Amino acid sequence: MIMYTTMPLELVFENMDQTEKQSIREISMGAGVTMLVEPISSSEGKIVRLISPNPQDYLNPRYAPGQTISFQPEFN
Amino acid sequence: MPVDQDSNQRKKLTGDSNQEQQPAVTEEPMPDDAKKRVLDTITQLGQTNVPQLESNIYCLSIIGQVEGHIQLPPQNKTTKYEHLIPQLVAAEQNSKIEGVLVLLNTVGGDVEAGLAIAEMVASLTKPVVTLVLGGGHSIGVPIAVSGDYSFIAETATMTIHPIRLTGLVIGVPQTFEYLDKMQDRVVHFIARHSKITEEQFKDLMLRTGELTRDIGTNVIGADAVKYGLIDEVGGLGKALKKLNELIEKARNEERIVQ
Numbered sequence: 001m002i003m004y005t006t007m008p009l010e011l012v013f014e015n016m017d018q019t020e021k022q023s024i025r026e027i028s029m030g031a032g033v034t035m036l037v038e039p040i041s042s043s044e045g046k047i048v049r050l051i052s053p054n055p056q057d058y059l060n061p062r063y064a065p066g067q068t069i070s071f072q073p074e075f076n
Numbered sequence: 077m078p079v080d081q082d083s084n085q086r087k088k089l090t091g092d093s094n095q096e097q098q099p100a101v102t103e104e105p106m107p108d109d110a111k112k113r114v115l116d117t118i119t120q121l122g123q124t125n126v127p128q129l130e131s132n133i134y135c136l137s138i139i140g141q142v143e144g145h146i147q148l149p150p151q152n153k154t155t156k157y158e159h160l161i162p163q164l165v166a167a168e169q170n171s172k173i174e175g176v177l178v179l180l181n182t183v184g185g186d187v188e189a190g191l192a193i194a195e196m197v198a199s200l201t202k203p204v205v206t207l208v209l210g211g212g213h214s215i216g217v218p219i220a221v222s223g224d225y226s227f228i229a230e231t232a233t234m235t236i237h238p239i240r241l242t243g244l245v246i247g248v249p250q251t252f253e254y255l256d257k258m259q260d261r262v263v264h265f266i267a268r269h270s271k272i273t274e275e276q277f278k279d280l281m282l283r284t285g286e287l288t289r290d291i292g293t294n295v296i297g298a299d300a301v302k303y304g305l306i307d308e309v310g311g312l313g314k315a316l317k318k319l320n321e322l323i324e325k326a327r328n329e330e331r332i333v334q
Contacts, residue, residue, distance in 0.1 A: 001188070003184070003186060003187075004215045005184030005214050006183050006235045006237070007141070009242055012148060014149060053163045054131055055131050055133065
């Protein structure tokens with residue numbers, strides 16, 4: 001992998017050993033909506049970032065960052 | 077009653093469009109608290125019943141680092157390859173999507189992932205307009221030129237510099253060759269998809285005295301247009317207007333074919 005970036009590589013790769021400890025979870029809501037949530041409990045989380053290609057999703061106040069969202073853990 | 081609502085929600089999930097779901101919400105008004113409950117419980121599989129406008133534009137935002145094969149540490153804000161590529165496939169396949177708007181504010185990132193995104197965008201059959209806001213540096217440059225038409229905000233910048241390699245090098249000539257080829261892939265792509273020539277781009281890339289930590293150039297707004305890298309200086313309004321024009325043009329062409 002070659003990084004082609006203006007950011008100094010020592011900044012990019014700082015805390016590389018902590019990558020696994022990330023507490024942010026990624027949940028998908030269907031209809032192309034993915035969000036990064038900070039878990040509060042096993043079925044609740046606070047939205048950190050919304051990832052959706054549909055610009056209208058960003059107007060939905062329920063998807064706004066900072067909102068609490070409940071989800072069901074999925075067992076595969 | 078709550079059981080019915082759950083099964084109702086599940087039934088709606090099988091419907092394939094939001095338009096079908098909307099009447100269901102308005103036709104049977106629910107008691108206020110029950111309605112609230114349904115809206116509050118968003119399961120990982122489910123959808124909310126919030127009536128939504130459907131957009132015919134797919135919006136791809138590329139922010140922070142373009143992440144490839146290695147997950148970057150948490151202080152990096154990243155755009156993940158695995159998020160973008162399926163989105164682009166969906167955009168190409170979905171008949172309701174008529175155009176794609178790519179918003180860039182990136183510091184660069186993984187060469188392969190960046191080129192993959194750029195190639196995907198370039199090969200879409202639907203009109204694509206790109207808009208560089210803030211910055212579109214390094215591997216952001218090929219992504220910025222990959223659309224049908226590109227815009228750059230007046231204050232936005234693009235850093236053009238060579239690809240670097242750090243760490244242990246085994247076999248200097250081979251590594252040099254490899255890096256040179258890697259660089260060529262980027263330069264060819266940019267020259268093919270914008271009005272800048274390879275010579276001009278390399279000239280910008282190898283300039284000295286303009287960047288403190290590197291060789292290369294930082295082109296700002298109008299300069300990027302002057303060099304032919306970007307088509308026009310403009311913001312969101314201009315970009316959406318252009319995209320709608322291209323969508324209209326594509327519709328007319330389709331009508332002629334039919």
